[in-house]
Amino acid sequence: MGVSEDLLHLYDRMNARFGDLHWWPADGPFEVMVGAILTQNTAWTNVEKAIAALKQRRLLTPLALSRTDEATLAGIIRPSGYYNVKAKRLNAFVRFFLAEYGGSAEAMSAGEILPLREKLLGVPGVGPETADSILLFACRKPVFVSDAYTRRILLRHRLIPADADYHRIQNLFMANLPPDAALFNQFHALLVQTGKTFCRKTPQCAPCPLGTLPKDEGAVPLAGDGGGRPWS
DNA sequence: TTCCGGCAGC
DNA sequence: GCTGCGGGAA
Structure with missing residues (x-):
């Protein structure tokens, strides 16, 4: 069985369990961008509180x-954790967003993927996962978002x-699946849901839709990951 | 007490 | 490479 079939197998098992997850949970693309920064290494329940506080004001x-x-912003987003760092990052991102696109997600989405990704990565506080989350969930670009859950699940299933x-894992998906934003959206959402629910630090394999793990969790080299880059 | 939908500085 | 950033929920 090839890599494409392996990935689609994971997808089907998770999808059958969880169904459509309707990501990203937000009211509009700008809220997605803000959420992408606030959720860095942070539980989403805490991010929701910070978003609600911003909305209320x-x-x-x-x-x-x-x-x-x-400083005021930091106080408002306090529940999301790392509030001083994130206030600075939000500030930097918003200035970028206004200067480059007039604060318009449509204007931002009009550009080509790769140059846009590079520009996002140039904003301090925006790394690969945050940039790709904005590209996929706010701009609807066919970019696969990897994350800690994706890595853990793929490692455990060898x-x-x-x-x-990060790039290697992203490339695994993008080189072996059609460039479909809706597919990448649901796939990432399913991986996060599965990671939260079952593939925790201490795995809960018995009820997991992906089944039990090999006894030896040590990873083996993967053949046929597509080799080259899907873009660039 | 652990863990969370990273990233930058050193 | 390793560390700081951090409140909130399990």
Whole structure:
């Protein structure tokens, strides 16, 4: 069985269990972008509190956020954790978003994927996962988002070697699946849901839709990951 | 007490 | 490579 079939097998098992997850849970693309920064290494339940606090103060627009003092902003997003760092990152992102696209997600989405990705990565506080989350969930670009759950699940099911980095894992999906934003959206959502529910630090394999793990969790090298890059 | 939908600085 | 950032829920 090839890699494409392995991946689609995972997808089908998870999809049968969880169904459509309707990601990203947000009211509009700008809220997706804000959420993508706030959820960095943070439980989503805490991010929801910070988003709600921003909404309540009517600050969930590019202009309103850009006019909010950084220390004040930090206090408002406090429940999301790392609030001083994230206030600075939100500020930097919003300034970028206004300067480059006038605060318009449509304008941002009009550009080509790769140059846009590079520009996002140039914003301090925006790394690969945050950039790709914005590209996929806010701009609807066919970019696969990898994350800690994706890595853990693929490692445990021996679909990647132990030293696989973000780009390698992303490439595994993008080189072996059709470039379909709706597919990448649901696939990532399913991986996160499965990671939260079953593939925790201590795995709960018995009820997991992906079944039990090999006794030896050590990863084996993966053949046929597509070799080259899907883009560039 | 652990863990969370990363990233940057060193 | 290793560390700081951090409140909230399990």
